[in-house]
Amino acid sequence: MAALASGVTPSFAHAQHGGPGLVTPPVRLDDVWLVDQTGKNRRLNDWLRGGITALQTVYTGCGTVCPLQGALFSAVQERLPGIRAPRRVQLQLQLLSIGIDPLSDSPAALRAWLARFEAGPAWNAATPALADVDQMRVTLSGSKTPLGNLADHSTQVYCFDAGATLRWRSADLPRVADVCEVLGALARA
Template sequence: MAALILGAVSPSSFAQHGGPGLVTPPVRLDDTWLVDQTGRKRLLSDFLRQGVTALQTIYTGCGTVCPLQGGLFSAVQERIPGIRARHPVQLLSVGIDPLSDSPSALRAWLARFQAGPAWNAATPALTDVDRIRVALSGTRTPLGDIADHSTQVYCFDANAMLRWRSADLPRVNDVCDVLGALART
């Protein structure tokens, strides 16, 4: 169902940032504190160093593209067990509305999409949201408000380096292929 919904949405309707494809050279994001769905405060690098990571930005109150992104990660999650890997593969939804993306809202978000143990959600402090969004985007262009946020997926290797940016609302197969390639290296 999620695949049908994703195919029906025009990707150009949403804010795409940095060009899709390989990130050359790879980028290490500045570390920042995030609060996860359990209420635990953790560094972004702690999440990323747990394995190969697909990261998306969402906000739990979004009623337009974020549910599509949740459906995308749900479909990717189903395929993770089939990915041959040297490194664990995980998903991270980063809430970009810290005023609403509380631990309980993040838990509800994950539950809505039947997230398993390899899928976490976390949100930074309000003062760090734009810094993270700009770092992920690969551009210095002003990003606008959160309603215009990117629907790209960002893939990190096991060394916490950003290696790939998808097009907006990527195909499940594309995300899985990149995660598989990164997980085997």
Template sequence: MFHQDARARREPVSVTPDRKLTRRALLSRAALAAMAAVCPPLYAQHGNLGLVTPPVRLDDVWLVDQTGKKRRLNDILLQGVTAVQTIFTGCSSVCPLQGALFSALQERMPQIRARYPVQLLSIGIDPLSDSPSALHNWLSRFNAGPAWNAATPSLQDVDRMRLALSGSPLPLGNIADHSTQIYCFDASAKLRWRSADLPRLEDVCDVLGALGRT
């Protein structure tokens, strides 16, 4: 169905000269180029990679989304197959790469054949700064559409959520060294796959497609 190790050779992105580039397409290509230039040892792996066996259901914590609405995590995840990333809006290092990666994924989502809707969720891990307005501005920066939302847990829940996502017993590091993995959930709100840090776009699409067909 899909592979445990998402680290594979990157294929070149072809460019059609007469194609008019949209802002979203430019962000997508910028993400792919930037990730190809990143030296992997700069970003430590956080927790396990590949299939999550058995699948994990996270604690159903409250989140506040970019509109200021208070929502349960599982209520969001049950809306379809979900790719989740952790970011903080004040980040100027890897978070822009993560945003560009999700922008590229958003471009590719209409091509994913699945029985369930596919959606994206950016989780803010700095509750003191990741306010609804900050999340809204962050999403706008990457031209997020209706299938891409952002939300922040409470200060008391954020570290517990990060540990559950990582699947690692190790203590969390500095917020600036947060994971750049993508976590894929099935339509029953269970975590089924953890990517490598800054994964290949094709691998994430393959996993979302596989989960959407099961």
């Protein structure tokens, strides 16, 4: 995704509302309150602003694709130290798992989720209020249609720039190298 930084994009990198690739125009999520794994309340855009963020949606009780998503972020986390931003800019690279089942994704469940995948300090988890889940999922997916139940949730990764805008959506269960490449391109942009 070095092309992202240079403004030149390969044909697979263009997304129009929902497809994988660049999100054009970039999208900002509603600034909802999240409760993180420590029980602290935090605004979503405050979390995203000032860093380059890869975000995924999960629910801690999932036994099918969510463990694969956890393993994906674990592998991305291992590569974060090798992703360099220009020296003049010190942007934090961060991973954020958003729990989409607020009735079960408590701070304790989110802590256990992170511990299961040996999350370090650059990887956090949080969940919005129940009333905000569907709108967040719709905005992330770029879909205009209802998304269905939690068991059918997306396995995409969403990458945000330092201005808290969604710039890239992956295909379902993306390759680790693709997520890292996009994070690096956004850090250099």
